[in-house]
Amino acid sequence: MKPTPLLENHFLNSITGKKVFIKPEFKQWTGSFKYRGAYNFISQLDRKSGNGVIAGSSGNHGIAVSRIAREFGINATLCIPEDAPREKLMKINKFNPRVILFNRQKQDRTMLTDEIATSDGLHIIPSSDHERIIAGTGTIGIEMLEEYDGLDAILIPVGGGGLASGIALATHHINPRVQVIGVEPEVGCDTKKSLRANRITSIPTPDTIADGLRHSQPGKLTFAIMKKYLDDVITVTEEEILSAMNFSHTKLGLKIEASSAVVIAVLLYKKLPKSINNIGIVLSGSNYDHSLLCSESIEAI
Template identity: 85%
Template sequence: MNSITDKKVFIKPEFKQWTGSFKYRGAYNFISQLDRTSRNGVIAGSSGNHGIAVSSIAEKFGVNATLCIPKDAPREKLIKINKFNPRVILFDRQKQDRTTLTEEIAGRDSLHIIPSSDHEKIIAGTGTIGIEMLEEHDGLDVILIPVGGGGLASGVALAAHHMNPRVQVIGVEPEIGCDTKISLKANRITSILTPNTIADGLRHTQPGQLTFPIMKKHLDDVMTVTEEEILSAINFSHTKLGLKIEASSAVVIAALLYKKLPENIRKIGVVLSGSNYDHSLLYSGSIEAI
């Protein structure tokens, strides 16, 4: 990576985290603080990684978990979710709103909602990534991070700037799903249609109410990558780097490989957010452009 990019790249391997993604941090922070007398059960809407984390941690604490999962979620993620025996409710993300569905079921069954990103405990949990990165490499010029609902980006940016106000934090989104970039440009939360990006963990239609103002203040930039660039990056990561990451992680590798960053940036910390990938994506994209 250093040779190809002519930069010094440090990887934060959240794809090796428990349950295979950074989502474990926020979900654990949330569930571990629930009052034992009010643990009737929890519910979460998720495209996969958040659901895997919530179901795993709920089982650990003896809490019943209900998950609202889109029908088109990767099969590999559904298999991992079902290992922990939660109640799974499948929905059509093109016709049903995940938040509305989750709130309806939570109200009916008296369940605690665990947002995938838009909650202070989720943001605080993911912020530990930024702390760890700068404790290990305080001289980073940039932290490069995927942007979905904003829990990861806002938590890492907030923590990183608390420790070192000089470090830049740059987000990366799919070009066809750049709701955060559009919202920041418009200076307000702006919705888009559900994007059909291969980065399934980044198929958000708008940033969160809590995460957006944090990202507005603490993200130095948001750049985008194409679907072809993501495909190339995930295949390059698996075949050349030996990093078994998912497409949502690969957006930051794509930003590096396709030289989206300014030339003067030299020392880069890269957050690889998850490993729960769709096997059908492998080898379906060309790596010749790299």
């Protein structure tokens, strides 16, 4: 794993009136936190069995699986939605996996992945809902608390829940005083709805610019962990995400994707309780759609 040291951001401190520490997972190998869970999973496989690995992914998980499979000298197959960002698809293709495109509105990714895995004898590498993936992402929380023990809260983007459940679980066991708060797009609030209903609740596939957070429901294992250890979920609008992403690029010099920008949006639009002063934020990825960047979108801030 590449070290991603916790960095205090004095500009964010000055405009929020709080102490903000960035965990720059967008600088991790393959440009996102996904490398941690995928590496933890693939490194434990019996590579003498099966004909390779398969994963369903909208981008970051697929990039990580492709690179790690090549590192271990095994074949990789990826099921990728047709509307995946072009930049992410280009990065996946650099590692030369077999790519199978599907229509996410008409086909179920999990069913498609399972069918191909069975027919071709492949190991499935889940994007979030597996203990090895969760354990891999949990190392982020461990590192953050080791580097700074004065955090009041950690803000995390929430998609399938692998990142949030891993960090929440690790943080609770190290220092339960630290709040772990998830952030979702307002149009993709499946985890928030599920937690309120106390059961997994599905929503239509959300149309959000935060493409890594386009989940219709949390996973079974991740939901059980989040229900127990996640302190809250905050939602942000599409306009707030876009403004935060552009602000990060133009004012902070942080080349993050929209899925990362959701946590910046929480800070800029002052959605945290005033009692939270020392904040760690996880910037999860850097594989962004360049067409989203426009200077006009920062005027609202």
